[in-house]
Amino acid sequence: GNIRQVDAVVHVVRCFEDPDVIHVDGSVDPIRDIEIINLELALSDMEQCEKRLAKVAKDRKASPDEKKALEKLLEALNNDQPARLVDLTEEEEKATKALGLLTRKPVIFAANVADSDLAEGNSMVESVREHASKEGAPVVIVSAQVESELVELDPEEKKEFLDALGVEEESCGLRALVRAAYERLDLQTYFTSGETETRAWTIMRGTKAPQAAGVIHSDFERGFIRAETMAYDELVEAG
Structure with a gap:
């Protein structure tokens, strides 16, 4: 319910095969999953913009900047483009900021992989990177399974565990995700x-x-x- 108040969206994408972890769609396809979520977010944003534009159209005192911005945003959303790719003036940005459009927020992709792929990723991670590059979004490799195990270990055990996987703590996982978020949000x-x-x-x-x-x-x-x-x-x- 409070997602519109966040500064950025972290999109966790499944990039591992495991017969014991059933996917709701019956197969693993990270790009399909991304597009489904993007569509849901876009539909929600479209509803927000349409409701607001209807109110603005009836209000003689409404800001012309807001009306222009809403029209630009709706045009993009109707053409399957996220709101963050729309070029708004500073005044238009201020006029629509309160809407908290989800597809206007910076996005970070977290590619969730098996522990064996944590060091170098896999073909699914590469497909996510290719998709993310279209809008300059960062991709961080994480393993939810590894992270759940790391919280149970002391610092020395944690280092040994990561060394065995051939990864450094700063290069992947939660630490890398935090760094990516800092960079994305400047x-x-x-x-x-x-x-x-x-x-x-x-x-x-x-x-x-x-x-x-x-x-x-x-x-x-x-x-x-x-x-x-x-x-x-x-x-x-x-x-």
């Missing part, structure tokens, strides 16, 4: 450190220091004077 993290704790704060890439301080507390932004910073690599090098 986010970055900065850390504050004191005597009692070190904390991470998330900001948009390019945020200036006063606004970054405001993420901690609005008073810090209003009374901002200066910030002492250190690059992450320098901190690691210094030990």
Whole structure:
């Protein structure tokens, strides 16, 4: 019910064969699955746009930017194009943001594979990559089975397990998915450190220091004077 409030959509796609895990359609076809979900999301967005456009058409005070944007979006959706591929002006974007269109949100594809394919993927993953490349969407290889096992292991056991699979923790799975989400949403993290704790704060890439301080507390932004910073690599090098 709250999916329209999210910043991005992670589309988990089955990319493994397993006779013990029955697919609702009787066969494994990641592109078919993607297209089915995309159609459902598009139909939902079309309904949103049509309802809103009907209201705007009756409202003399309605923004002309909103009407133009809704017409552009509906045209794309009716032509099997996701709303995120529609080029809107800044004013049109603001006028329609409250709709929370699902196909307007950035998408990340998580290709769910068997543990044996976690290191290099498979032909199904390649088909997902080809599909995703059409709109510049990232694809991350994950294995839900492996992730469920990793949560039961301590750090040393986890490393041994991943080494046996021939993968590094940063290159696939949840860590890689988080990194892909950060890049897709243009986010970055900065850390504050004191005597009692070190904390991470998330900001948009390019945020200036006063606004970054405001993420901690609005008073810090209003009374901002200066910030002492250190690059992450320098901190690691210094030990």
